[in-house]
Amino acid sequence: MKKPESFFAEQPPQKIEMAPARLHQLTRRDVLLFGAGAVATLAGGGFLLPQETLSRLGVRRNMGSPGKEWLLNKALRIDDDVAEALYSGNRKVPTYTKSQITPLKNNYNGATPDPGYISGWNLTLDGLASGLCISLDIRNLTTRFSMHEQITRLVCVEGWSAIAWWAGLRFDDLLRAYPPISQAKWARVESLVNLDDSGNPEPYYMSLDLATARHPQTLLVTHFNGQPLTVDHGAPLRLLVPVKLGLKNVKAITKITYSAEEPKDYWAERGYSRYDGI
Amino acid sequence: MSHSTSGCNQQNSTGTLPRQQHVLVGKRHHLLVRWSHWLNVPILFGLILSGISIYWAAPVYQHKPNPTTGNFDVAADIGTWICSHVPRSLGPGMLASALRLHWLCAYLFMLNGMLYVGGLVLGGGWQSLLPRRTDVFDAPKMFRYYIGFPFAKLIHRKWLHPRFNTKYNALQRAAYFSVPVAGCLSVATGWAIHKPMQLHWLAAIFGGYNAARVWHFWLLWIYILFVAPHLILVFADGWDTLRSMIVGWSTRVDPPAVIAHDQ
Secondary structure (H helix, E strand, O other), rough: OOEEEEEOOOOOOOOOEHHHHHHHHHHHHHHHHHHHHHHHHHHHHHHOOOOHHHHOOOOOOOOOOOOHHHHHHHHHHHHHHHHHOOOOOOOOOOOOOOOOOOOOOOOOOOOOOHHHHHHOEEEEEEEEEOOOOEEOOHHHHHHHOOOOOEEEEOOOOOOOOOOOOEEEEHHHHHHHOOOOOOOEEEEEEEEEEOOOOOOOOOOEEEEEEEHOOOOOOOEEEEOOEEEEEOOHHHHOOOEEEEOOOOOHHOOOOOEEEEOOOOOOOOOOOHHOOOOEEE | OOOOHHHHHHHHHHHOOOOOOOOEEEEEEHHHHHHHHHHHHHHHHHHHHHHHHHHHHOOOOOOOOOOOOOOEEEEEHHHHHHHHHOOOOOOOOOOHHHHHHHHHHHHHHHHHHHHHHHHHHHHOHHHHHHOOOOHHHHHHHHHHHHHHHHHHHHHHOOOOOOOOOOOOOOOHHHHHHHHHHHHHHHHHHHHHHOOOOHHHHHHHHHHOOHHHHHHHHHHHHHHHHHHHHHHHHHHHHHHHHHHHHHEEEEEOOHHHHHHHHHH
């Protein structure tokens, strides 16, 4: 028998003699096992499909179950844990030049709020070490803190993205000026002026881990493309957190609450991930 | 694959071997390779279904909006057709469900890839997949054989299978080598568009975030392009080939080995 010439040379197959009856028996066993596995996979895989798809298939019964939700949510949680492990406070996201700026659409999920709210706007901070509830207007924020500019990419969960030029104060600076309670790990960032499709008030709230809030490129933005924010883009103050998906970049923030427990998240309640690190 | 070997079974069963009628079987696929092969079927199915649904949330290929439907997406023209004809498809407007299914299948796909690599190493099958220099000339011969085979059958003409004494022919090697490569690229582009900030160097390799999305989209078609001839050829080749992926061995052992055994 010829020996293989090199490490990469094909190895001759292992050959054995077998009685035809034995061959038959083994074939039958493995093919039956294979068939059982295939049927189980078909049933299990079908079960995992969203209810909407199942209804389209003509399945009338509600196939939702705690087990199915657990498994699919487990995949989301594992993916969130991977994202959290990948995150580094020292790693900056790529920045771009002004010539690379692309258009950014008004992506309000519902109706765009009426600009009337801007005149009486205040940012409320809660969950502070001082035990107080602080209210800041836009002048407080823009005069007290140094402004930072950055041209970064905003990535939507849907897959589209836009490169935009932002300016604002660092979230980290706000955290230093108004330190949260010592056990705080989370911020709940919300906008009370958010509206649903038909224009009725629908508060938008989002969870943000403080490690991400302290990232040097996490800004509380007041300017977009060199101009003060318009209502479309969340005047007078929006969150810009480029290490997270766009849905975490809350427009027209009205309140930030610090907490030790993970706060609720608008999109996580609608089946999306909670951490959304990219 | 070689059609001449069916004759040697007959030789065995007609009593070339003394006393007990034994068949000679050759190990073809390692257990882990077989498992990962079949597990890929539901996993890739889930990835493609959910992937297309995710694509529809922000289509790349667009045309002028249709005046009556308002549709502007090239793939949605096809997609609307698929949704109305293939009810198992995940349609547009189901992004949250599609993402959850995609992550579940994507992690399983990566684990399954490790099973496959494990099987290739343990079973020593990986060398058989490596393309060779001679494949440049042998692959067109095989292609000619496959294309001509149905016509030769129709006109009852002899159509000789090109000779080779390796586990796979040149065209099979090209296919079975490029599909795992496509798998690695799908995983890499997937991570590039999933974590474009933490892994921005990975996105940069593929030409940036938007380009990596396009790569990821077109890689999907490699699997679809592979599966169609793969299925046709397996069924054309017969039960032994299909069985070898379920049971692991084949009764088709290469002719030189059979001659050595018979002596």
